[in-house]
Amino acid sequence: MKFQVECQIGYEVLQPSTLIFNIHALRTHNQIVLEETLDIDPHVRIDEFTARHSPNRFVRMEVNEHLFFTISYKAIAETVYQEIAHQDLINVPVGQLDGDIIPFLFPSRYCQSDKLQRLAYKKFGDIEGTYAKVLAITEWIYNNIEYVSGSTTSQTSAFDTITERSGVCRDFAHLGIALCRALSIPARYFTGYAYKLYPADFHACFEAYIGGHWIIFDATQLAPLNGLVKIANGRDAADAAVASIFGNVICNYVQVNCQTLDDNFVPFFPSSNPLKGLSLQ
Amino acid sequence: MKFQVECQIGYEVLQPSTLIFNIHALRTHNQIVLEETLDIDPHVRIDEFTARHSPNRFVRMEVNEHLFFTISYKAIAETVYQEIAHQDLINVPVGQLDGDIIPFLFPSRYCQSDKLQRLAYKKFGDIEGTYAKVLAITEWIYNNIEYVSGSTTSQTSAFDTITERSGVCRDFAHLGIALCRALSIPARYFTGYAYKLYPADFHACFEAYIGGHWIIFDATQLAPLNGLVKIANGRDAADAAVASIFGNVICNYVQVNCQTLDDNFVPFFPSSNPLKGLSLQ
Amino acid sequence: MKFQVECQIGYEVLQPSTLIFNIHALRTHNQIVLEETLDIDPHVRIDEFTARHSPNRFVRMEVNEHLFFTISYKAIAETVYQEIAHQDLINVPVGQLDGDIIPFLFPSRYCQSDKLQRLAYKKFGDIEGTYAKVLAITEWIYNNIEYVSGSTTSQTSAFDTITERSGVCRDFAHLGIALCRALSIPARYFTGYAYKLYPADFHACFEAYIGGHWIIFDATQLAPLNGLVKIANGRDAADAAVASIFGNVICNYVQVNCQTLDDNFVPFFPSSNPLKGLSLQ
Amino acid sequence: MKFQVECQIGYEVLQPSTLIFNIHALRTHNQIVLEETLDIDPHVRIDEFTARHSPNRFVRMEVNEHLFFTISYKAIAETVYQEIAHQDLINVPVGQLDGDIIPFLFPSRYCQSDKLQRLAYKKFGDIEGTYAKVLAITEWIYNNIEYVSGSTTSQTSAFDTITERSGVCRDFAHLGIALCRALSIPARYFTGYAYKLYPADFHACFEAYIGGHWIIFDATQLAPLNGLVKIANGRDAADAAVASIFGNVICNYVQVNCQTLDDNFVPFFPSSNPLKGLSLQ
Numbered sequence A, B, C, D: 001m002k003f004q005v006e007c008q009i010g011y012e013v014l015q016p017s018t019l020i021f022n023i024h025a026l027r028t029h030n031q032i033v034l035e036e037t038l039d040i041d042p043h044v045r046i047d048e049f050t051a052r053h054s055p056n057r058f059v060r061m062e063v064n065e066h067l068f069f070t071i072s073y074k075a076i077a078e079t080v081y082q083e084i085a086h087q088d089l090i091n092v093p094v095g096q097l098d099g100d101i102i103p104f105l106f107p108s109r110y111c112q113s114d115k116l117q118r119l120a121y122k123k124f125g126d127i128e129g130t131y132a133k134v135l136a137i138t139e140w141i142y143n144n145i146e147y148v149s150g151s152t153t154s155q156t157s158a159f160d161t162i163t164e165r166s167g168v169c170r171d172f173a174h175l176g177i178a179l180c181r182a183l184s185i186p187a188r189y190f191t192g193y194a195y196k197l198y199p200a201d202f203h204a205c206f207e208a209y210i211g212g213h214w215i216i217f218d219a220t221q222l223a224p225l226n227g228l229v230k231i232a233n234g235r236d237a238a239d240a241a242v243a244s245i246f247g248n249v250i251c252n253y254v255q256v257n258c259q260t261l262d263d264n265f266v267p268f269f270p271s272s273n274p275l276k277g278l279s280l281q
Helices: A119-123 A130-144 A158-165 A169-182 B116-124 B132-144 B158-164 B168-183 C118-122 C129-145 C158-164 C171-181 D115-122 D132-142 D158-164 D169-182
Strands: A001-020 A033-042 A048-052 A054-063 A067-080 A082-085 A186-194 A204-211 A213-217 A230-236 A244-259 A276-279 B002-021 B031-041 B045-049 B053-065 B067-079 B082-085 B187-194 B201-212 B213-217 B227-236 B243-260 B276-279 C002-021 C031-041 C047-051 C054-064 C067-079 C080-086 C187-196 C203-210 C213-217 C228-232 C245-262 C277-279 D002-021 D031-041 D046-051 D054-063 D065-077 D082-085 D189-195 D203-210 D214-218 D230-236 D243-260 D276-279
Touching: A001 A186, A054 A067, A054 A230, A067 A230, A082 A213, A119 A130, A119 A169, A119 B243, A119 C158, A130 A204, A130 A213, A158 A169, A158 B243, A158 C118, A158 C158, A169 A186, A169 A204, A204 A230, A213 B227, A213 D002, B002 B187, B053 B227, B067 B227, B082 B213, B116 B132, B116 B168, B116 D158, B132 B213, B158 B168, B158 D115, B168 B187, B168 B201, B187 B243, B187 D189, B201 B227, B227 C171, B243 C067, B243 D203, C002 C187, C054 C067, C054 C228, C067 C228, C067 D203, C080 C213, C118 C129, C118 C171, C129 C171, C129 C203, C129 C213, C158 C171, C171 C187, C171 C203, C187 C245, C203 C228, D054 D230, D065 D230, D082 D214, D115 D132, D115 D169, D132 D169, D132 D203, D132 D214, D158 D169, D169 D189, D189 D243, D203 D230
Parallel strands: none
Antiparallel strands: A001 A054, A001 A067, A001 A244, A033 A067, A048 A054, A082 A276, A186 A204, A186 A230, A204 A213, A213 A276, B002 B053, B002 B067, B002 B243, B031 B067, B045 B053, B082 B276, B187 B201, B187 B227, B201 B213, B213 B276, C002 C054, C002 C067, C002 C245, C031 C067, C047 C054, C080 C277, C187 C203, C187 C228, C203 C213, C213 C277, D002 D054, D002 D065, D002 D243, D031 D065, D046 D054, D082 D276, D189 D203, D189 D230, D203 D214, D214 D276
């Protein structure tokens, strides 16, 4: 499936600052970036990089003067979602996890799984099957946390959300991740462009490691899973933020768009087909 | 300098559990493991591994029955500490950091640097020089946080410690890391064996990235920096724990020992020599 | 019903300290103290007082030297529990509450009802009837929070317990109070001696204001409600602690006992008789 | 000194709600209300009350329909501030405090003094004299916490503010109270109208109990202490809120004004006269 994605973000830099953006569509075997352009207006020199252990694509810029600027990204990406049948969505015990997966079992800044263990076991521990457990977590979040724009801040974490019961996609994802990890299921944060997300914005959801695949889950149910174009994975929003700012910068606006270029898009929601999971690695 | 290190930890496994240990001395260019043995008594099959992006050495075991067991590790390691002169301990701006260093700028489970920014800038922002800033952070922690065995738990974080003002080496390290990151200085957790640490135990301190080197700091001032044998680095104790337990296991005792095999050990404390920093990468 | 209650608490005073105890059985219309003795061994001068707005009975002592001492209290109290029939346990709207009751609607140190509103409304808001709501809260706590001795500290609050899902009687009471207040039902802390509590100790539970009465609830279900001898009411453990210590004092042991002096004690648990509530004012 | 105070607050009631206001100038020996009027537009029946143990004056109204309304209060109050000379501002040991003062030693919802003890002793414990201690607390807050409108919410507490280092008058007061109580100095919340406060608004500060008087302190230094007209005292903002709302109500605007009717107002700030304290009981 081909998607055209774009974003435009406007900033005012008040003092010398470094900005790191993570808005490029990820390049993987199953997500091919066919075309892309990045514009900074007015022009500022940028530096593109990835880290050795992660394919996330970063753009960094230093701005040393007062400046209004706009960063615009536009791409056409082709995604090939893998469908994993229910019978293959089996648990991988901690004893057999690859060393690279294990860090996604540990608590992180916004996903304090260590504090959620009793709650997670009580609520979801008896559900048979790892995939069913994570689906149940996702449904529970959807039914119990209210999606309220602006109700949380960049410091809100899963430990807050489980009690305060409101949040945005970021908070829904953090809570899903924390509950999975509390049950010894590896889970990681997923940011991306999302087709049919309303209102249009960057989206966040999560992946759980089941049957050897990173399966996508979205507790907000706001967008079909097969309409996602992945930007990044991370432990949580701390290392997969759309923009990390070191300095004094104001964000003035964000515009995001994601359209399909194909006609035959059939939206996939796990609730309507619990017999298979989707993966986009 | 050669050190002989050893530890012995006793557990009771109550229910089927997986345990992951991180007690091996790290193998790096500057820390050569000359000999080592690992024993599990009674014998349990283990699996040794590292993750692709980190040299930390893990041992994993699954225990599916009620069992008392002891894990014992013994090694001789030779460390070559690099001494970095004061004039080389210069700041690396965020705009020039390598992509692999950047994650150590972000907040993590126990180091909520995002919540400490105003405090860190107010207290340390005006100090000239990155190395001097981190030394000042270390001194401040030493002077203001009381070392009280047993005063904290595995859930205690830098956000707690900055106010509650007591903790153990783990808490001192977390707070140092959080304050560095709040000032845009990359910092990471360091666990190891420590010569002259009293009472003997595993030790935790931290490294800050200055002048292109990971410089060691120890806010507890409990052991000379050049008597450390490194076990692991991580974002914080979440991914560099001595033991991560998935299941139901009780730890009955821990014995740790670290001796030098050379005669000419001259303890190094940064307070007595602020003109150079030590690195052990 | 007559009860004989007693407690003996041993302390070591390390530095000049003031201690305030709240261990006397309350004197009210419905709880008559027939006999009582208080002993401090060795003798220390004490000062007994109450505050103008509360009948709680305090004993205060200043100790200005290193001292081991024991405080012992023994009393015979007669309690007359009021039974309030189900049809009288009706809601008193906030608009009609007496001014003295209103503070028990507000959040307090250990009962952060302001953070629990969405959760409380989601879980209990649709239950018909105030008494049924509070019974449901009590049952939910009983079923979802694990009673684990030593799992919490004097700083643990309802906001922690709702997520961490373990605690002792104090934590169960704080959570019950917080959930009631979140639903605009006045609730207060209750400490007392408890017949048939095992292991014997001071007990804490809570009262909710329904139908013009303070009705007793105990989410631990560890002791029959009609076996309680009230010591104090308060907003939470902050102002109804058994002992408040200003200084440096170690508590060495606590012994508590509560026996009935009548033969015909019929234990009352609200689960077995939801058609009436008990009050002891 | 005579002051004319007034406020006007506009609300939209979305669902049946009860509102409790605490905007009347307090009537005490030293604060005489010479004239006052209260208007609700459109007219809604109200109920005025106080609680037995506190002179705070409340107005309560029930609104059972969708309604926009304005509440307006206007008064002329004469205040007689007591000046307490430095030599009389002596410590009252806990052992001699009146029973009614003792609750102001305990932690409360927004003033978690139990968590701040080591910090408070370390920073202020060695300062000679209780009045000097509280002045030092006030100065420290003024110098270390940034006054940033909108930086905090109604859930922000002293435990947050001590680390996050920003807030408004409410947060400054809560932190001052928490630090005093951590040092066993009784302290309470004070709300009022404030002459020369800019921008005009309700104001919050605190009182500490020294030498048998409740002495006023204001860590914001935004208004002279002798320009305050007291509305209420409480443990913290939980029981001295300007408006407590039970239901679903939006506040649309707040206008507050405070003018002196005398010519000879000489502003008093404790920093310029540390030899006496002011009290308004």
